Amino acid sequence: MDIQAIRNDFPILERRIHGHPLIYLDNAATTHKPRQVLETWHACYTQHNANIHRSPHTLGQEASDLYEQAHRGVARYIGAESWRQVVFVRNGTEAINLVAYSLMHGPSGRLRLSPGDEIVLTVMEHHSNWVPWQLARDECGVTLKVVDICADGTLDLQQLQAALSERTRLVCCTHVSNVLGTINPVREIGRLAHAAGALLLVDGAQSVPHLPVTVQELDCDFLAFSGHKMLAPMGIGVLYGRAELLEQMAPFLRGGDMIDQVNAQTATWNRLPWKFEAGTPDVAGAVALGGAIDHASGQRLVGAIDYLTGLGMEAVRSHELELTSHLLRGLQAVPGVRVFGPSSPEQRCGVVAFDVHSSGEFGDAHLIAELLNEEGIAVRAGGHCAYPLLSRLGVPGTLRASVYLYNTMAEIDRLLDVLQEIISHKLVALA
């Protein structure tokens, strides 16, 4: 990959922060958006703005067509059999809430949670894959079982296997941990879940942007992810589901566009995916994610997915692997730094959580992040919306550097140098 050419597509990378060139290493929180994707978003509003599925005029037809194409683009990217299995939502959180609500209010049978049912989670889930299931526990009387990690930061598969029983309805598992970076063996987890008669929901928020991911390879029943973590605007996310499940599941939100027939007392539901897309959707966001051909001009409106497939997800992964290896090696060599998660880069993505031990105390992650920011380096500090995991690790918070396709080795070197400087001089002076 030509990193300099890529960087030229991201105007924000030219910013200076406190007089220093911006080094953006907070990609697990959100990524920047390339010019091409921003132009697509702009074109949707300047050339094709209309509501979908209701207005017979040209703009209305164009917007409806672009929006449907965006579903097709996402379906191709994740290898879904049909674009109707792709539901646009606001973000990964909403996608998981959709499944949880639907299973709490579904038809009888395996698509409705009942007292005595069990849901298996892993201790490394993001809050968005915990809290909806806590609600399901409270409202439906299901039991939550939590699978631990091993000492090396990988999932304890034996414990997962032991947690499964004929009472398990659902296994909820992140593909990649947003703290440890661990890549979970989702296919194997799915095999175990399915053998127990359970469904598998995969949180792909940290994997779909960084790895080649297809739903066939994962063999999952549901996959949730967010556009903003993969070069698309904020406000668009995806739920993929197996068609036979989505067909039977109860709708989440109710109102316009998700109905087939309505009378004063009852309603019937529209076809997939519209049944789950009540109200006016984020058309521009969807097209900026999935891409589409503007039939009026014959031009391609480049979506984030076009941008990623243009580079090739294998190439993206291999670039990130190089950066991550370098970052891990570098951090491990800085005295006082403790890195969380697997030490082998192959077992993880480019999310690296660490803390700093100085003057006999573990340094305040927020203070160090602020000192890094003074040098133009953006990292995250805190609990990363994964408090159960942080509590399992026995730390109140960590620093977290996370890379993406536009980061360079020189940026990693600068992070390491500045961190070293902070530990050797600034923290001692502040102590």
Ligand SMILES: Cc1ncc(COP(=O)(O)O)c(C=O)c1O
């Ligand atoms: C693993 C994981 N799951 C889910 C989410 C939630 O994503 P969003 O805030 O876009 O809904 C995040 C966000 O950081 C995440 O890292």
